[in-house]
Amino acid sequence: MLERLQKIISRAGIASRRHAEELIRGGQVRVNGVVVTELGAKADPEHDRVEAAGRLAVQPGERTYLLLHKPAHVVSTMSDPEGRATLRHLLRGLAGGVFPVGRLDYATSGLVLLTSDGELADRILKTSAQIPQVYYVKVAGKLTDDELRQVGSRAHARLKRLRAPGSAPGNSANPWYEAELRETRRDLLREALFAIEHPVEKMKRAKLGPLDLGNLAEGHYRHLEEKEIAQLKRAVERVEKAPGAPAMARREIAASSRIRSAACSAAPKLMSTHSDPEPSASDGQITDLLRNARTIAVVGLSSNRFRASYGVSRFLQSAGYRVIPVNPNETSVLGEKAYARLEDVPEKIDIVDIFRRPEFVPEIVEAAARIGARAIWMQEGVVNEEAAARARDAGMVVVMDLCILKEHQRLLG
Numbered sequence: 001m002l003e004r005l006q007k008i009i010s011r012a013g014i015a016s017r018r019h020a021e022e023l024i025r026g027g028q029v030r031v032n033g034v035v036v037t038e039l040g041a042k043a044d045p046e047h048d049r050v051e052a053a054g055r056l057a058v059q060p061g062e063r064t065y066l067l068l069h070k071p072a073h074v075v076s077t078m079s080d081p082e083g084r085a086t087l088r089h090l091l092r093g094l095a096g097g098v099f100p101v102g103r104l105d106y107a108t109s110g111l112v113l114l115t116s117d118g119e120l121a122d123r124i125l126k127t128s129a130q131i132p133q134v135y136y137v138k139v140a141g142k143l144t145d146d147e148l149r150q151v152g153s154r155a156h157a158r159l160k161r162l163r164a165p166g167s168a169p170g171n172s173a174n175p176w177y178e179a180e181l182r183e184t185r186r187d188l189l190r191e192a193l194f195a196i197e198h199p200v201e202k203m204k205r206a207k208l209g210p211l212d213l214g215n216l217a218e219g220h221y222r223h224l225e226e227k228e229i230a231q232l233k234r235a236v237e238r239v240e241k242a243p244g245a246p247a248m249a250r251r252e253i254a255a256s257s258r259i260r261s262a263a264c265s266a267a268p269k270l271m272s273t274h275s276d277p278e279p280s281a282s283d284g285q286i287t288d289l290l291r292n293a294r295t296i297a298v299v300g301l302s303s304n305r306f307r308a309s310y311g312v313s314r315f316l317q318s319a320g321y322r323v324i325p326v327n328p329n330e331t332s333v334l335g336e337k338a339y340a341r342l343e344d345v346p347e348k349i350d351i352v353d354i355f356r357r358p359e360f361v362p363e364i365v366e367a368a369a370r371i372g373a374r375a376i377w378m379q380e381g382v383v384n385e386e387a388a389a390r391a392r393d394a395g396m397v398v399v400m401d402l403c404i405l406k407e408h409q410r411l412l413g
Helices: 003-009 019-027 116-130 145-155 181-193 226-241 245-262 283-290 306-317 357-370 385-393 404-412
Strands: 029-031 050-051 065-070 109-115 132-139 158-161 176-181 201-209 221-223 296-298 323-327 349-352 375-378 398-400
Touching: 003 019, 003 029, 003 050, 003 116, 019 029, 019 116, 065 226, 116 226, 132 181, 145 158, 145 176, 145 181, 145 221, 176 181, 181 201, 181 306, 201 221, 221 398, 283 398, 283 404, 296 306, 306 323, 306 404, 349 357, 357 375, 385 398
Parallel strands: 109 201, 296 323, 296 349, 349 375, 375 398
Antiparallel strands: 029 050, 065 109, 065 221, 132 176, 132 201, 158 176
């Protein structure tokens, strides 16, 4: 019987349906040896040979469900072209065939669900905005009761202080907090805390719906019990059947977008006179860029915390990137040594993020080309099509007139 390719791929445990669509669009799916790039394409899993990302789509027998405790600074994927540690490195003794359902930030630790059940994974991803999650959070300093209420209201989260074992209530100078929130609001929490100068230092997911990390050691995994699988499926089904669930998810995403926009709103409009600029990089290119980048040089990064460059760079640090300030008027910003020029930076740079006026962009692009940067990112309001064309000619990915913070949250969540 003919079925859509993404369904065949997800059922085989290679990827979720959403990721399978990316593989199809990216030309990484073959049917009987022929590359297929149409999302509506179908095949017969019993008679056709379907390959995705170099793996044969073998239809499974018994499905696998795993709960893993991801350490911080591990990529929430099964492979990484930059050679960073991935979830696959933690799945010792497992033959394969599972993939993560959603992702945790690079710098966030805690509960990750992996499965070979593509159908359930797809249902979870579609309802994740309404599945409650619990995070343990440590911030810079200590929140007052008023700040707890303020952050909880802004991020739509239930926030409470956790008591350290053996300590008296309220005595810890740098306590942990428990936050119950939804998937689309995790970044609202980070940004609300950042706005009151208590940026997140550590974040750990402890619960996902009915699943509880419990005492599982960091870097280890366990198989879900039948009872837990049934509870998870019931939780997803309840969300699916809830009245107005799709509209509710859209409202949460819209609220998240409004908060995120504030961090880049300080950037002035620095448009060049070019009337019809070539389109920026595609969503797929930007997603790949953000997932695989490790080092971002921010040209024009200021130590003034009210400047957009400071707020955006602070977010990038919290997301796990190495941020290098490039500004001849600074000695250090956000704990990193500042350099006068890109050429002075002694390490490889993946993205050059530009907070300068359009007339300064060409010389920055030339410097980026000389050091072999992978991408040029002109922040929201910065457009210089001539410089963009030069960057493309040099083989660099070009993102123009977009906020890297907003795009990171929109595409990686």
